[in-house]
Amino acid sequence: MAAGRSDHSTSGGRVTLKEVARLAGVSRSTTSRVLNDHPSVRPEVRARVQEVMEDVGYVPDGIARSLRRGHTGMLGLLIPQPASTVFGDAYFATLVSAVVDAAQRAGCTVATVLTDDPLAGRPDTTERLAAKLSADGLLDGVVATASVDDDPVPGALLDAGLPVVVIGEPSDASTTSVDVDNLAGGRLAVEHLVELGRARVAVLAGPEGNPSARRRLEGARRAVEAAAVTLVGVEAADHFGVEDGRRAMDRMLAAGTRPDALVAGSDAIAVGAMAALDAHGLRVPDDVAVAGFDDLAPARVSTPPLTTVAQPVASVGRLAVHRLLDLVGTEATGPARDARGSADGRVVPVTGSGVDGHEGRRTVLDVALVVRGSTVPD
């Protein structure tokens, strides 16, 4: 790498390919060929052109290239949650990580977009965001996390012609989506608790209006009915965090509910609940057996370690990106499409575990129960 910029005052990447061509005494085409490692360029000429590029510090204009190619290589990751919620949440940490990683592998950059609370939010904000995302038109597609029922954003994005993959349950069933089997998850947790002989089940569900939370609750409800035990209480946490769990548990206890089994909407909620139980002198698992959902960091560091329904968060993220890339490849019917395609073989034909929905539009991954000390003493 050249030690520093010499020659011209190259303020910014202002040198154009045309200029390089002129300086090297060749045509723009040839310069372009050199830039793209096209084989048919005489080594001698190639060298000269490259030297000029180095000399003037030429940097190709990405926007122009994108215009020609018809895509930018930039994907959006939409998380309709305020930063305060997203950070500190092991789920999002894992998800973002997986998405970014998968995209990177495919040569794409990810723009993570956090928006304000979708519930409290004026639809204004939300729609304006969608408009902006699409109007900017710099994203090849968007992975959107569904954190609230009937989120209008994915639809708006689709209307704008932007490929979208929803993580979770999309409002419109025809939207491509990747999800885990939340229903089964709620069921698994309850079945486990029932097998342990517990008969007074309570659920500390995730936030109201959150599709995943609702499904988990639903699954638990059905299992409770099927097992002919009693659902002694249901309380919705404000979010999926530890404090939300603690408060929800406090409310439940304050209401006089005394379960001997607890199903939580997330590991963090479970951890918070255990703290609240502890504060009330109730022992886990002796007095109350507790099951979480996620199997992320909080589950392992808690005391006692948490029995939980493990969901493959990283796989979900990775898969969502693959699905999105498929869509992008399909929709972009522009020219020069043939050259690329699935050249990198990273398009995993995910028939994976679980239900592979209609036309591969919806993919649902399996969850699995992990038993630890919060339900069964060591």
Place this chain on the structure above:
Amino acid sequence: MAAGRSDHSTSGGRVTLKEVARLAGVSRSTTSRVLNDHPSVRPEVRARVQEVMEDVGYVPDGIARSLRRGHTGMLGLLIPQPASTVFGDAYFATLVSAVVDAAQRAGCTVATVLTDDPLAGRPDTTERLAAKLSADGLLDGVVATASVDDDPVPGALLDAGLPVVVIGEPSDASTTSVDVDNLAGGRLAVEHLVELGRARVAVLAGPEGNPSARRRLEGARRAVEAAAVTLVGVEAADHFGVEDGRRAMDRMLAAGTRPDALVAGSDAIAVGAMAALDAHGLRVPDDVAVAGFDDLAPARVSTPPLTTVAQPVASVGRLAVHRLLDLVGTEATGPARDARGSADGRVVPVTGSGVDGHEGRRTVLDVALVVRGSTVPD
């Protein structure tokens, strides 16, 4: 919103302005004017064009617009840390939030880019990233957090002609940067402890190689010397997290060090240290007075609440964006920027701290000591 797309098979946002013009029976110029709310268009014509746009679901191509305008309205936020570190860190939560917010206000989108650990990382990764970011050329500029000495990325970005603002200490002093007065912070903490009568000071510094951590330590060192008390120990935490603090404190105690005052490189480190102290039967603040750094969430929820050096994280983020927009506005000789001006009271431009007369290049914000129960009993 039109129920569905009629007419053409408009698969995606594939309708162009040209097509709209044809359908509306006007020229592309007029159509463009309608799109950009240019005044000189007859209301009647405007209405007709807009109707066509609605009908065919026209969405302007952002890439093409960007090409013309010379900028994309997309800023990068570079955090050379793995997701596992970034999430769960109140500092980054606050910073990202502030940056995204400030950018949004200026009509920009932020692409948050996380990269792997800069220390363990092969320089390869890092450089490739920088290359990618710039080669893509879709970003108008980048806010880069400096988490390691001599980070090559900002330089690489600058070489590629991309405006960069570093948060923290840039390797090259001529790089525009925004920082807080870490040196003073370290000093303030020690001075406070000394005033309380403590004489055996220990420092639980942030990660080795981190410029901010080093400065804080340096400040503490100087204050210790000035006060003629004893620096009984220094231990560097692996990161800025709670567990890192706990482990560092454990190491220090295991080494037989018994301070009566502790200065930590972050609130989280302080919290972890307090846990370790507690586990060793040492009381805070009676046996050991503890001071943190940041004044973020961990400081307030800890027991006892943490005395700490407050740094204006949100302001740093906001300011970095403003600085960046200034740079972008300067470099991109396009249409003038509007929303500007740093309305922060605490801007302390350090003139001449860098090289040649380039003024206002580096901005250092003040920190302030916040006294709570970890040093002074209620």
Place this chain on the structure above:
DNA sequence: GTGAAAGCGCTAACAT
């Protein structure tokens, strides 16, 4: 008020 035309920086047929 509206249109024709000239590009922004790059790439990809077609020639040669």
Place this chain on the structure above:
DNA sequence: ATGTTAGCGCTTTCAC
């Protein structure tokens, strides 16, 4: 192997 030419989709003088 290299040059010529024609755009990608949009904006913007400059005429009328």
